[in-house]
Amino acid sequence: MILIGYVLMCLIFGTTFLAIKVGIDAGAPPLFSAGLRFFLAGLILFLWMAWKKGAEWSLLLKKEMVFTGMCLTFGTFSTLYWGEQYVTSGIAAVLSATGPIMILLLQILVLRKQASMKSIMGCIIGFIGVVILLLPNVSVHISMLWMLGCIVILIGEISYSMGALYSKHVIPRFSNNSSIALNAAQMMYGGILLLILSMITERVHMEGMLKLHAIFSLLYLIVFGSMLGHSLFYWLVAKTNPVFPSTWLYISPLIAMGLGFFLYHEAVSWASLLGVFVILIGIILVNMDTLQQFIHRTDPIFKNGGKHLKNQNP
Known part of the structure; x- marks a missing residue:
């Protein structure tokens, strides 16, 4: 069941980026x-x-819950949704996977925490990957909106990293509540803030929302992306540990890019593929110490690790 749940979670998170793109294009x-x-x-x-x-x-x-929702949902997804107007779903997925790198940078630069050489190298390699991903496309397409969309998504990951670090201190204060309930509460507040920003900046035409593709996108993202996907993540954390489910970051971007290419005919250049590969190497290096810590634990990874529960919102 754990392996089935993990595969399903990766597939869901990998498809949400395309679902967002479909709704926006509709x-x-x-x-x-x-x-x-x-x-x-x-x-x-x-x-x-x-x-x-x-x-x-x-x-x-x-x-x-308000502050967590402001960072994890509002800050992360306002930028992602806006950016996907100009960026392919595959590129958006890869840029969104840089969250762990942003977390490490915040810990080093703001919290003044020590980091291993592998983690620092991971940050450098991840940054090089982002440059490889962006520069060739800018020179070919000369699209400032494309570049701005990529930068905005990366800024959203800074917001995510702030929320992720803050949420680690929040969870122990509310131990009487399920982690799913904590995630639900912050999603509600993040959603309210997104709706307020929409009222200020957007003209909402219901005919756009009522198109078949837009309805399908919204329902899929509510039921599968936000409810089932996040519930599976927290279930896997409780059944294993906080690290194993988080490895979706290494798999889902590849799924998103493949689906965008085959189902939505999104362009994928060799430079983009090289950038994706380099970014994923950086992400793995950033998480290497944590991964090794759990791999070498005396208790197997698939034993109940609920006592290690932490809030990690993908």
Whole structure:
């Protein structure tokens, strides 16, 4: 069951980037559809966890949930949805996978934490990969919006890294609540902030939202991307450890790029493939110390590791 759940999770996370692209291309306003997705998914999940006695209603009144939602959902996905107007779903997936590199950079530059040479090399290699990914396309397409879309998505990953670091300190304070409930609460607040930003910056035309592709995109992202995908992630964390499920970062970008190429006819150059390969090497190096720590644990990876539970929102 664990292997099946892991494969399903990777497939879901790998397809969400294309689903976002399909909805945007169908005419759905990016920020409005993102806000609707996360608010509804968070609301349904929270109500379900409250019914299962895994969530306290007072959780919705905590400022920690607002700040976490601001970083993990609002900051990450406002930039991703906006960027996917100009960037292919495959490139967006690869750039989104740089989250662990951003986390390490924040720990080194802001929190003044020591990092191993492998992790530092991973950051450097990951940065080189981003440069390889961006520069040839800029010289060929001369699209400033394409470049801006890529930069905005990377900025969103800085927001994600801030939320991920902050959430590690938040979870112990709310041990009476399921991690799924915590994720649902922050998704609701992130969704509300996205809807507010949409009201300020977008003109929402319902005919765009009511197109078949836009409806399919929204429903798929709510049910599979936000509810099933994240629930599988936390289930795998509870059954194994926080590191094993997070290896979706090495697999899902490749799935996203392949689906974009075969199903949506997105262009993939050799320079893009080289950039993707270099970025993934950087991500693996950044996580190498943590991966080795869990590989060499005395308890096998597939034993119940719920005691190691941490919040890692993909």
